[in-house]
Amino acid sequence: MTELWNSLKQQIAQHNWGLFGPTSYVLGVDLGSYGLRAVVTDICGEHLFHANRELAAESNATTVLEQSFSLIHELLETNHVPAQQLVRIGVGFGGPVDAVRGVTRRSYRMAGWDDLNVCEQFEAAFDAQTLIENDASLIAFGEYMFGAGRDVQDLYYLHLSTGVGSGLVLNGQLHRGVTTSAGEIGHARYSLSHQREIEDLLSIRGLLARANELGLQTDDLDILFNDPEAGAKTISEAVDVLGLGLAGVVQLLDPALLVLGGIVTRKGGDGLCSAVEAQVNQMISPTPQRHVPVVHSLLGAEAVAIGGLALALQSLNQ
Numbered sequence: 001m002t003e004l005w006n007s008l009k010q011q012i013a014q015h016n017w018g019l020f021g022p023t024s025y026v027l028g029v030d031l032g033s034y035g036l037r038a039v040v041t042d043i044c045g046e047h048l049f050h051a052n053r054e055l056a057a058e059s060n061a062t063t064v065l066e067q068s069f070s071l072i073h074e075l076l077e078t079n080h081v082p083a084q085q086l087v088r089i090g091v092g093f094g095g096p097v098d099a100v101r102g103v104t105r106r107s108y109r110m111a112g113w114d115d116l117n118v119c120e121q122f123e124a125a126f127d128a129q130t131l132i133e134n135d136a137s138l139i140a141f142g143e144y145m146f147g148a149g150r151d152v153q154d155l156y157y158l159h160l161s162t163g164v165g166s167g168l169v170l171n172g173q174l175h176r177g178v179t180t181s182a183g184e185i186g187h188a189r190y191s192l193s194h195q196r197e198i199e200d201l202l203s204i205r206g207l208l209a210r211a212n213e214l215g216l217q218t219d220d221l222d223i224l225f226n227d228p229e230a231g232a233k234t235i236s237e238a239v240d241v242l243g244l245g246l247a248g249v250v251q252l253l254d255p256a257l258l259v260l261g262g263i264v265t266r267k268g269g270d271g272l273c274s275a276v277e278a279q280v281n282q283m284i285s286p287t288p289q290r291h292v293p294v295v296h297s298l299l300g301a302e303a304v305a306i307g308g309l310a311l312a313l314q315s316l317n318q
Helices: 003-015 061-078 118-126 135-146 203-214 221-228 230-253 263-283 300-315
Strands: 025-032 035-042 048-053 086-093 131-136 155-160 164-170 258-262 294-297
Touching: 003 035, 003 048, 003 118, 003 300, 025 061, 025 118, 025 294, 025 300, 035 061, 035 300, 048 061, 048 300, 061 118, 086 118, 086 135, 118 131, 131 135, 131 300, 135 155, 135 164, 135 258, 135 300, 155 230, 155 263, 203 221, 203 230, 203 263, 221 230, 221 263, 230 258, 230 263, 258 263, 263 294
Parallel strands: 025 086, 086 131, 155 258, 258 294
Antiparallel strands: 025 035, 035 048, 155 164
């Protein structure tokens, strides 16, 4: 993990982040996707600090924001960063957001987030302009700026975990769509004949349910990925679905890179990425001739907070 932070500092130092002075700081925040996480850095990359905290049991929107503010204040005070030197905050949220209005639309896991103006509350607490994005979109942007995609301008990120989400970077810019909800694919139905959604196929819950149908009784992804029969069939079916879906993404958007992340990808490792890569490249059009890599995300549990940091930094030049 030290290598990640050192690399991040070096990459930040290589850029010119606008007209703000060297003592200006930006902050990236993860509102619960991987627990509560915060990363703060000066815009020269010389001083970078991070902290995390588990979410308290029975949390709701009010308590999550309170815990986040407490974590951030502690992070700033411990490292002697004056709050008034914060100039931008990037926040990641595990659900659909309206990035223009600065509000969360809803949470599928926790009460109190419906149409909540999170940016307004952060700005009141820290007196710094605040931006908010869906967590998968922020991971996509973080991977583009500082991770697996830092050598390309166009990438598609797919997150496979308790839910399924995605993010898209086109020509070096995070693509939000008309309603700022591009990438919210997990709750899309894949058939009009029933109510099942993408998450029912590719999330942790969906994979374990399919394995159960095939006779493997487990709630452990490690067991699923190592089982030679029902587990192998479950993963093979998932790879087929991923290959078809991602081939469509390639045909439509022509990205240079496909990035997979989330707990399912972490458990499946390079083998899962390689299988999906083979499937995608077999299914895309042979004209023009190309090979699209499918790689594992690099930023790990810090990905959302680092994505928030990347968003905050980029906004300084806009």
